[in-house]
Structures are given as C-alpha cells and as structure tokens.
Amino acid sequence: MIGSKNQFSSLYVGILFSFVLINSSYAQYSDTIRLNDIRILASHNSYKKKPDPKVLSFLNHFKKRLGDDLDPKRLDYGHLPLSEQFDDYGIRGIELDVYYDPKGGKFSKRKLNFLICGLKQKVNDSVMHQPGFKMLHIADIDYETNYLTFKSALEEIYQWSSNNPQHIPLYITIEPKGESAGDYSGFLRLLGFKRAIKYDSIAYRALDNEILDVFKNTSILYTPKDLIAGHKSISERLKTTSWPTLNSCLGKVIFILDGDQNDMYQTSLENGEERPMFTFSEPGKLTAAFIKRNNPIGQEEVINNLTNEYIVRTRSDVETMQARTGDYSMFNAAMNSNAQIISTDYYREDPIIGSFKISLDSFKILSNLPFIFRL
Numbered sequence: 109m110i111g112s113k114n115q116f117s118s119l120y121v122g123i124l125f126s127f128v129l130i131n132s133s134y135a136q137y138s139d140t141i142r143l144n145d146i147r148i149l150a151s152h153n154s155y156k157k158k159p160d161p162k163v164l165s166f167l168n169h170f171k172k173r174l175g176d177d178l179d180p181k182r183l184d185y186g187h188l189p190l191s192e193q194f195d196d197y198g199i200r201g202i203e204l205d206v207y208y209d210p211k212g213g214k215f216s217k218r219k220l221n222f223l224i225c226g227l228k229q230k231v232n233d234s235v236m237h238q239p240g241f242k243m244l245h246i247a248d249i250d251y252e253t254n255y256l257t258f259k260s261a262l263e264e265i266y267q268w269s270s271n272n273p274q275h276i277p278l279y280i281t282i283e284p285k286g287e288s289a290g291d292y293s294g295f296l297r298l299l300g301f302k303r304a305i306k307y308d309s310i311a312y313r314a315l316d317n318e319i320l321d322v323f324k325n326t327s328i329l330y331t332p333k334d335l336i337a338g339h340k341s342i343s344e345r346l347k348t349t350s351w352p353t354l355n356s357c358l359g360k361v362i363f364i365l366d367g368d369q370n371d372m373y374q375t376s377l378e379n380g381e382e383r384p385m386f387t388f389s390e391p392g393k394l395t396a397a398f399i400k401r402n403n404p405i406g407q408e409e410v411i412n413n414l415t416n417e418y419i420v421r422t423r424s425d426v427e428t429m430q431a432r433t434g435d436y437s438m439f440n441a442a443m444n445s446n447a448q449i450i451s452t453d454y455y456r457e458d459p460i461i462g463s464f465k466i467s468l469d470s471f472k473i474l475s476n477l478p479f480i481f482r483l
Contacts, residue, residue: 150201157252158186198478219248247288411445421449431464
C-alpha cells in the first residue's frame with residue numbers, strides 16, 4: 109500500500125537532503141524544491157457532517173427511485189471542522205460545495221424533514237435568511253454541515269493560516285453547486301423539491317467577492333496573477349520558469365474552481381482578467397495549472413507525465429465505497445501515479461464502517477510533516 113522498499117529508501121534520501129528544520133515553528137526547504145514536487149493529503153466535501161440516521165433510513169426506502177447520487181450508503185460519511193483536519197491530520201487540501209443564494213432564505217428549510225417524524229424543517233440561524241453562499245452537499249437531502257455559510261468557512265481558513273504563517277500551502281477546491289435534489293430526481297420534484305439556482309457571471313463575481321472580503325489586504329492569497337508573474341500566461345510560466353519554490357509559497361492559500369460550468373470563469377482568466385481563483389483545466393490550455401483526474405486506476409503513467417508540468421488532483425476513495433470493502437487499490441494507484449493532491453473521505457477511521465484509513469504517515473521519516481516529496 110505504501111510502495112516498494114526501493115521507493116521508501118529513495119524517499120528517505122530525498123527528504124534527508126532536501127530540507128532542514130530550523131525549529132518546531134519554522135521550516136526552510138531547499139530552493140530546488142518546487143510547489144509541484146510535493147504531494148499532500150486532501151479531504152473531499154470537507155465541510156460535511158454525517159446525515160441524521162433518520163434521513164438515511166428514510167432514503168433507504170426509496171433508493172431505487174432516487175439514483176446513485178442519493179444512495180444513502182454513499183452519503184453516510186462526515187468530517188471534522190477544518191482547523192482540526194489541518195492540525196490533527198495534516199490535511200492541506202479541502203473541498204467546499206457552495207450554493208448560490210442571492211436573496212437569502214432559499215436553504216432555510218430542509219424539505220425532506222417535512223416527510224420525517226421528529227426532524228425540524230426550519231434552520232434556526234439568522235444567517236440562512238441573509239444573502240450569500242450557503243454550504244451543504246445536496247440541498248434538502250444531505251444538508252448537515254460544519255459551516256452554514258461559505259464565508260464562515262473562509263474566516264476559519266483565514267484565521268488558521270494567519271496563526272500558522274509557515275504552513276505548507278492550502279489548496280481550497282470550490283465546487284459551485286448548480287444542481288440539488290430537485291435536479292437529480294423527478295420523484296422528488298413531484299414532492300415539491302426545487303432545482304438549484306444556476307451559476308452565471310454575476311454569481312461568479314459574487315463568489316470572488318466573498319473570498320476577497322475575507323482575504324483582502326493580505327499576502328495569504330496566491331492568485332493566477334501571482335503565478336503568471338510577468339509572463340504572458342500561466343502556460344508560458346510553467347513551460348519556461350516552472351512552478352515557484354516551496355519556500356516562496358509557505359503560508360499561502362490557493363483557491364481552485366471546480367465543476368462543469370466554470371467555462372465563463374476560465375474564459376475571463378484567458379482574457380487576462382485578475383481573479384482570485386484558478387480553475388481545474390485541461391493540458392495545453394493557457395490557464396492550465398491544475399488538472400483533475402479523479403480515478404487513478406489504469407491512469408498512473410498518464411498522470412505521472414502530467415505532473416512534470418501541472419499539479420494533479422486525484423482520489424483514493426469515493427464516498428464510502430472503498431471504505432466498506434477495505435479496498436486500497438485506488439489509493440495504491442494514486443500513490444503510484446505521482447499525483448500531488450490525493451483526496452479522501454477517510455483520513456481517520458469510521459469504526460461503524462471498518463478500519464479503512466488513508467494516510468501519508470508511513471512516509472514521514474524525519475518529522476510529522478503534512479506532505480511528502482514525490483517519488
């Protein structure tokens with residue numbers, strides 16, 4: 109699961125000669141180490157809590173009519189608050205799902221709870237009636253969250269980063285949610301579940317502004333403009349100068365826009381507009397810095413070739429599926445692929461499901477580092 113003995117020995121040598129720990133609060137790495145030379149562990153749907161057991165039981169009665177997206181077995185996972193993930197498990201990448209709520213109030217009730225005895229429909233928090241982006245997995249269905257609003261998660265990230273100014277860069281994947289339970293299932297629409305509000309250029313500007321409101325006037329945010337650094341494009345920068353050194357990126361927070369509807373955001377970046385987020389893109393595009401290859405099985409060599417120029421995000425497990433069977437084949441493929449960001453829902457065990465756990469701990473030879481150098 110953690111690679112061959114030769115790989116292990118090579119990694120030890122690589123770490124031994126690549127950095128010096130000055131003290132417990134400050135690390136200085138060799139200037140030969142660039143940002144794409146390290147790999148980190150990330151969490152998937154990082155804000156999410158486990159659904160209420162009554163919700164899972166109710167969904168289970170109708171799962172054949174709801175489809176895979178609402179399969180209760182696949183929804184039955186959750187995460188710790190972000191700061192705990194960063195501090196206790198070395199997580200350095202997270203994923204946040206955001207719904208657009210320009211008027212406020214759209215997510216102040218949990219529609220499913222109307223059908224379940226003993227669960228409240230109304231969310232008793234005034235922030236749900238205020239305009240702004242709300243954070244939950246699937247509106248009206250999988251709504252338990254550590255952060256009701258996008259802004260509250262941003263504020264915690266900002267505070268943690270400020271308190272740990274020499275941290276390995278945090279990768280924050282943002283997935284704009286243009287679909288909800290009403291989009292997934294005609295059966296639920298018959299019960300009154302509504303579709304989500306689609307993202308447009310106005311919504312993306314509002315999303316930018318929420319990020320900038322929290323990170324304004326700071327050096328924490330690392331943007332596409334910072335990577336371009338005087339070059340004509342991101343593509344030219346990576347082909348001629350490569351990625352910046354790890355040392356120059358300590359303490360930085362990097363936002364990456366995900367989703368199938370981010371073309372308009374990507375187009376604005378290609379047109380030279382200054383925006384706070386990168387996008388997951390495809391090789392060869394002017395704005396390509398981050399590439400997503402979620403299933404590494406059978407793609408190890410392809411991904412490995414991409415990592416010479418790009419930072420690639422992949423997954424070690426999908427919801428609860430691998431955890432339920434103790435299947436590490438996806439993780440093994442991710443490790444062999446050399447992908448720099450490995451995303452999991454199981455940086456800690458869920459004793460209800462089993463002992464499945466994804467960790468880079470076995471590679472941390474000299475200290476409790478939240479990353480490893482690529483093999």
